[in-house]
Amino acid sequence: MKRSPLLNNYRVIRQRTESLCEPLCVEDCVIQSMPDVSPPKWHLGHTSWFFERVILEGFVPGHKPFHESYSFIFNSYYQSFGDRVRRDIRGTLSRPTVKEVYAYRRSVDERMLAFLENTDEATFAKVGPLVELGLHHEQQHQELLVTDVKHIFGCNPLRPLYVTDRRQQPVRSNVTARFVPVAGGLHEVGAAAEGFAWDNERPRHTAFLTDFWLMNRPVSCGEYLEFLNDGGYRNPLLWLSDGWEAVCREGWEAPLYWEHTDGRWLQFTLSGMRPVSKDEPISHVSFYEAAAYARWAGKRLPTEFEWEVAAATAGGATQGSLLEDERFHPVPAVAASDAADRFHQLIGAVWEWTNSAYLPYPGYQQERGPLGEYNGKFMSNQMVLRGGSCATPRSHIRPTYRNFFPCEKRWQFTGIRLAADNC
Amino acid sequence: MKRSPLLNNYRVIRQRTESLCEPLCVEDCVIQSMPDVSPPKWHLGHTSWFFERVILEGFVPGHKPFHESYSFIFNSYYQSFGDRVRRDIRGTLSRPTVKEVYAYRRSVDERMLAFLENTDEATFAKVGPLVELGLHHEQQHQELLVTDVKHIFGCNPLRPLYVTDRRQQPVRSNVTARFVPVAGGLHEVGAAAEGFAWDNERPRHTAFLTDFWLMNRPVSCGEYLEFLNDGGYRNPLLWLSDGWEAVCREGWEAPLYWEHTDGRWLQFTLSGMRPVSKDEPISHVSFYEAAAYARWAGKRLPTEFEWEVAAATAGGATQGSLLEDERFHPVPAVAASDAADRFHQLIGAVWEWTNSAYLPYPGYQQERGPLGEYNGKFMSNQMVLRGGSCATPRSHIRPTYRNFFPCEKRWQFTGIRLAADNC
Amino acid sequence: MKRSPLLNNYRVIRQRTESLCEPLCVEDCVIQSMPDVSPPKWHLGHTSWFFERVILEGFVPGHKPFHESYSFIFNSYYQSFGDRVRRDIRGTLSRPTVKEVYAYRRSVDERMLAFLENTDEATFAKVGPLVELGLHHEQQHQELLVTDVKHIFGCNPLRPLYVTDRRQQPVRSNVTARFVPVAGGLHEVGAAAEGFAWDNERPRHTAFLTDFWLMNRPVSCGEYLEFLNDGGYRNPLLWLSDGWEAVCREGWEAPLYWEHTDGRWLQFTLSGMRPVSKDEPISHVSFYEAAAYARWAGKRLPTEFEWEVAAATAGGATQGSLLEDERFHPVPAVAASDAADRFHQLIGAVWEWTNSAYLPYPGYQQERGPLGEYNGKFMSNQMVLRGGSCATPRSHIRPTYRNFFPCEKRWQFTGIRLAADNC
Amino acid sequence: MKRSPLLNNYRVIRQRTESLCEPLCVEDCVIQSMPDVSPPKWHLGHTSWFFERVILEGFVPGHKPFHESYSFIFNSYYQSFGDRVRRDIRGTLSRPTVKEVYAYRRSVDERMLAFLENTDEATFAKVGPLVELGLHHEQQHQELLVTDVKHIFGCNPLRPLYVTDRRQQPVRSNVTARFVPVAGGLHEVGAAAEGFAWDNERPRHTAFLTDFWLMNRPVSCGEYLEFLNDGGYRNPLLWLSDGWEAVCREGWEAPLYWEHTDGRWLQFTLSGMRPVSKDEPISHVSFYEAAAYARWAGKRLPTEFEWEVAAATAGGATQGSLLEDERFHPVPAVAASDAADRFHQLIGAVWEWTNSAYLPYPGYQQERGPLGEYNGKFMSNQMVLRGGSCATPRSHIRPTYRNFFPCEKRWQFTGIRLAADNC
Numbered sequence A, B, C, D: 001m002k003r004s005p006l007l008n009n010y011r012v013i014r015q016r017t018e019s020l021c022e023p024l025c026v027e028d029c030v031i032q033s034m035p036d037v038s039p040p041k042w043h044l045g046h047t048s049w050f051f052e053r054v055i056l057e058g059f060v061p062g063h064k065p066f067h068e069s070y071s072f073i074f075n076s077y078y079q080s081f082g083d084r085v086r087r088d089i090r091g092t093l094s095r096p097t098v099k100e101v102y103a104y105r106r107s108v109d110e111r112m113l114a115f116l117e118n119t120d121e122a123t124f125a126k127v128g129p130l131v132e133l134g135l136h137h138e139q140q141h142q143e144l145l146v147t148d149v150k151h152i153f154g155c156n157p158l159r160p161l162y163v164t165d166r167r168q169q170p171v172r173s174n175v176t177a178r179f180v181p182v183a184g185g186l187h188e189v190g191a192a193a194e195g196f197a198w199d200n201e202r203p204r205h206t207a208f209l210t211d212f213w214l215m216n217r218p219v220s221c222g223e224y225l226e227f228l229n230d231g232g233y234r235n236p237l238l239w240l241s242d243g244w245e246a247v248c249r250e251g252w253e254a255p256l257y258w259e260h261t262d263g264r265w266l267q268f269t270l271s272g273m274r275p276v277s278k279d280e281p282i283s284h285v286s287f288y289e290a291a292a293y294a295r296w297a298g299k300r301l302p303t304e305f306e307w308e309v310a311a312a313t314a315g316g317a318t319q320g321s322l323l324e325d326e327r328f329h330p331v332p333a334v335a336a337s338d339a340a341d342r343f344h345q346l347i348g349a350v351w352e353w354t355n356s357a358y359l360p361y362p363g364y365q366q367e368r369g370p371l372g373e374y375n376g377k378f379m380s381n382q383m384v385l386r387g388g389s390c391a392t393p394r395s396h397i398r399p400t401y402r403n404f405f406p407c408e409k410r411w412q413f414t415g416i417r418l419a420a421d422n423c
Helices: A003-021 A040-059 A070-074 A087-092 A098-118 A121-154 A221-229 A241-250 A287-296 A304-312 B003-021 B040-059 B070-074 B087-092 B098-118 B121-154 B221-229 B241-250 B287-296 B304-312 C003-021 C040-059 C070-074 C087-092 C098-118 C121-154 C221-229 C241-250 C287-296 C304-312 D003-021 D040-059 D070-074 D087-092 D098-118 D121-154 D221-229 D241-250 D287-296 D304-312
Strands: A179-182 A185-189 A205-209 A212-215 A258-261 A264-269 A272-275 A351-357 A383-386 A403-405 B179-182 B185-189 B205-209 B212-215 B258-261 B264-269 B272-275 B351-357 B383-386 B403-405 C179-182 C185-189 C205-209 C212-215 C258-261 C264-269 C272-275 C351-357 C383-386 C403-405 D179-182 D185-189 D205-209 D212-215 D258-261 D264-269 D272-275 D351-357 D383-386 D403-405
Touching (some): A003 A098, A003 A121, A040 A070, A040 A098, A040 A121, A087 B087, A098 A121, A205 A304, A221 A287, A241 A287, B003 B098, B003 B121, B040 B070, B040 B121, B098 B121, B121 B264, B185 B304, B212 B304, B221 B287, B241 B287, B287 B351, B304 B351, B304 B383, C003 C098, C003 C121, C087 D087, C098 C121, C121 C264, C179 C304, C185 C304, C205 C304, C212 C304, C221 C287, C241 C287, C287 C351, C304 C383, D003 D040, D040 D098, D040 D121, D179 D304, D185 D304, D205 D304, D212 D304, D287 D351, D304 D383
Antiparallel strands (some): A179 A212, A264 A272, A383 A403, B185 B205, B258 B264, C179 C212, C258 C264, C351 C383, C383 C403, D179 D212, D185 D205, D264 D272, D383 D403
């Protein structure tokens, strides 16, 4: 790992987090609109806390914490790092103020940069990978920042704007829905040993797949509306048992952020209320909705390995929008070529629910110590999502990336791509 | 009602609300630390909303609302005024911003003052009493502001300061606890027909009381500590059944804001953490704790009429501190004379739990319309408190005043004064 | 107290409890259809436990408990008697079996009778009043048995019959609704010192009342239907705030046990499903419904002292049905004379909600020891009901009797009688 | 499928269900000690309901239901069969009585046997497989009956006995814990097309496994005690995140049914309280406990395919006890030969948690119609268990059998067998 590009990445990524907060008022930074959401100032603080606890405390002799209480206030879930504020009451803390949190960022950044510039090569060799991990951690929180702000604004009767997107929004897709055959057999899946990847993507290993078909693009809002209009939300036979319970308990009648007004469907976006656009990828659906839609359509969701194998063979796939595109919303697939074997928007646009539970790969070793808590301890009751969304930083996503959420969560940009055994 | 003093009151009271918010950061104004607490900016907006809906909309021809959504956002519980944000999620709204709420106040004040100065006498005669009511409403919210801020800060691990009280805190009381006999018989209770009072204080009516004794001052922290140290919180036989359930469910071991550290009791105050001072009135206890203490002491709580009759005959009573004293904490009773028939701190210091349920007086008429919702609909499952506290404005409290809270609430400055059938 | 009538009472009352269980299958005796309900076999055991713990253990030298675990299993809420099975899971205990519980009753009865017959006069003088109290305790559980069985059967889709009442059910009332004036002033209320009464009915004391009017009979189903058909359950302005919350949370649209089928209202009774009969007293309403009805009717509920004073002056009042009538349902008021100053069904038919909170009388002393837990510790968050119901034993009820339940409870035979300040 | 053996199976299996209920009192048959448990009489009725709805209603012309409400009362979760009693309140129904449920069984059995004996070959060919499925369904409920009765008795302070097992309980195991290597590569897994299997075991398909090691017998109580005594229940770093939350929320300190008394661990069994025996397989642990134990031991849980491949190659494995052994408790592994390559108790003793989520096999087709609801709709948030337990009927279990429960459930006989990547 080279020092100069890492330093550069550090500056760029840390700055990006702050840019994402620029449209926010102080008030927006304090709010927790539901237990899954964290206040933006908590994201700002927690990502700094990560560098302070993992790098500065671990490697800088004589390091003094910026503030003795911040370890408690900004710890997320690391038992190794001691107690923490309960997740569901992060929004009850008015202090530290936003300004104080930015001062914390300044202090951490100055000390991090001074340390990274000046430390000896041997230390850097140890520290570099941890810094890289901390930057990927920060990128994850960039995505959460965007989705949490969407929820904070989406709950507010004033419907605040996050951005004013003056660019023309593509409205029509030129990509026809189609199932692309993929050959089964033995495939290597998971991240190779070199390069950055989370521990949960490793080790790379062999999996046997049956031949399958995968949809060339994500399911669109128009397609999903057919399910909805066909009574999809009222027919228990289409749903997983837990899914139907969620439908009844939560009163779901449509994806999150959809509202039926004057005979048509509107959706709340980070650029304001907009009509649901038929060619857009469907988003903000739970795993349960994805599974019910698939059953209704006579298809199924792909496994994570089917998805990964298809992505690995899809060199020329068109990407969907990513964080840097600043759409903050999935746009219809528009492709230079709509060749029959092409996949579109495997990367970007919406995270795609797979029918794979989030579990360890064969040979997975959960590290001892705090970084071992990063991924391994969440390997129950969650499903794998693949491909990144319009809120994912470009340098953060890759085909082997395993995101994971519980089946009922809807506040991420989560969508659907169907698979089939035969077509 | 005279126009000029009312206008003056309007200016002074509206300004006082803002002064109380001066020590707050923007962040503090947005937070709801528990369902009973409202964000300070909500108090700022709601008190303005009250004038807008009751006065401006009702009496100013062609009145345009400041903002179409504010009626929804700042309504508290008035079914007559339509829908509202659920009380327990007031803290999930980052917008309107604090600055926007102040602009709302500005706008309401300008329009109110212009209207009150210029309206004709006939209209003023109708409107004056409603404005006076709105100002008393605002004073209630001043008290809630102080107690809500105390809770917001008290939950924060950083323990922020609300004020720095540089005055010497009186530490010792020169008042010896004593029971004062009061003669029973027929007494008139409740507010007379003239002068401002809430509808729940009326009509003035006759009540028959048996002779009783009432403590000359509120129970002190030192006295309460004896109960605590005697295992008061561990002995179910001292408690009401619902009270013992609350002790077990909530894990109560002491009054709210008390912490046991290094062998001594500290308390969180609006001036920071301080040792519990023995001569101070006990505060932040629930009705259940008050009742258990009374049973432990072999005494009882007074009824609200006993309290009122004693107060009515206690012309020379020393007052406890009130909002304008800016102690924001009850101080020990210090009296020029500790004569045997004197009561101390009936008014001020701490609200005193009575053993009377909050119910209508004989002949009480609940108005139709929104103002009828003010008091009457809360007449179940609450107990009456009397006398005001260190957070109550001086011009707001009087001996006939009936405050009311559910038995388990502790975040107000609520204390104890004992009564007895004989001594 | 004479020994022979007490022994006779003991036999009769204990036997009555068992008669009430005769129509039940073993299965019915084990069920707890909601937390407020206790399984019938628990009532059978608990009433025996009361005699065992209070009399046999306290007064019989060398008493050996029938079973070492029964003290834990059959204790209701007496902290003085140690731990107990949590109330809401009484229905999870299949053992002891019903047969074993009857054996327990046999054993307690034999030992009680032997003891009462043979003990010396001095002991009997102490024990007699406790036995009398235990018998009144058993009568309270007789009423609960009936209402709990009604709930158990009412929840069952098979709608089992408890009794087949072959007598003609009176359908029409010859009593016209009318308000009877009652003179205020100073009145003595509460139970006199001699004779059995609960501690909460004492001491007898003076109360001052304003003149008032009280309805001559309970509100009928027909009258209540007008409220219901006028949108009473949909208008929040008629309700106490807590009451409206209960309406929304519980989805109340009618009294408990009412069902709307094919355009008419049916009610579940202990003799099966029956049409709602207009002249019957309304029953199974909560305090909230009673208060909302009164507000809708432009009247109010009486205080408990108003009720008691009216009852004390109503020598010739017609009684409603009581337990011994074996109607198990309130019947329309039918009177020999419908004189203008007559009250009907003050005693019997339905318990009448008053607007008085359940609180101690002036001079009330809660005993130390287990019997002090009987009434005093429930003096919060409950309202007083007066007059007994069709499930109350005749020898158990009297005009000074104070029953009490939380505002939202509906499974007792609870009804409404209106009061007014003037008519 | 031959008619005579099926008829025989029908008689034997239906009879077995009733034999299992013989030790129960009527009272035991009505109780639901927690939402997961069903009252025994519900099991008796539901298994009959299954035959009535699937066979009699589907195939017998002019079939009249035994009782019009039973379809509602005894439906478990079949949306296709209409409404049903909410699962968590099955224990609030005292009727139908136990006797009536047995009459229902009689009636169903008579009609089933008459129909099966007399129907023509063509119909039998269609019906036979459904009857076989119904019998396997009944066997599943036999296991649930045993575990539900254990919970019902285990909650009761009287600790009733289900059986008195007078046979000598094997106390020592002669099997030394050892890891057996299993070769990876391509394996066929899942049930072959012929013979009875659930749809979730199919289709048989190819899976690629890495070489692994699997423990030769289930983890013993003695081994688990080392984890417990090493603070296993107090160290969050050993637990999955959801698991640690369950530990804190539920207060887990040991497996279900364990009690620490006088310095030693006792366990509730269906033969009464007994000391925990070190050589017995550990049982009544959740998936979370299994996973925490594995992490503590430096090992992992096997995947379901690892388990199945090992079982497929373990021809001579000693079985653990099964339902017919009437131990109702796992016994220590005792083997004729403890050869190094031998597995013990793969079948029987305790269900073994795997680290595989319960998900469809490649090519799995969920049927339309009620039988499609049997397995497919539960394929989320559950983990696979393998091998059967001491409560599983011998003819019901096979190596491809996939049982499934949510991670936190503990009332089944669920245990642990460790796997490792290398040893």
